[in-house]
Amino acid sequence: MLAQYREGALQKEQVIESSQLASNPYLSRTQAVSLDGCQSYVVTDSNHQTNLARVQFGFDQSSLTPMARDSLHTLARSIGENGTQILVEGHTDSMGSAGYNQELGLKRALSVYDLLRYQGVDKQNITVRTLGETQPLEPNNSSKNRAINRRAEIMVVTGN
Secondary structure (H helix, E strand, C coil), rough: CCCCCCCCCCCCCCCHHHHHHHHCCCHHHCCECCCCCCCCCCCEEEEEEEEEEEECCCCCCCCCHHHHHHHHHHHHHHHHHCCCEEEEEECCCCCHHHHHHHHHHHHHHHHHHHHHHHCCCCHHHHHEEECCCCCCCCCCHHHHHHHHHHHEEEEEEEEC
């Protein structure tokens, strides 16, 4: 089961306390925590972007897991068709060439784009980009860290 988790085929949600969020360097700016624990996060960065969601992928995969589909379905419903500008970024670990990882990151971002479009989000409101292996969350020095870096991030662009 651990191998399935690391490959992205099995994912679990983990409820954490707000005190744990405060100590997370990636969530040090603005946090939103539901009363029953953390189900998603909101971070506003200096580029005026609000992170809404992060979905993980298996090694060398660009297809969405059932958990990711459920999360994105919920996200699309909450966004609705209100003109919110969304940025979807595709990321990879460092396995493979930089060119291959750029392409894989784009495929991951497009998987998210396709699902959001299917759920009714206007294509004019979605920007897709790939960052490949250039912005890892963790050093790519272990299988656990590489699994964390295989992701797509969905953000609301709130201004310039």
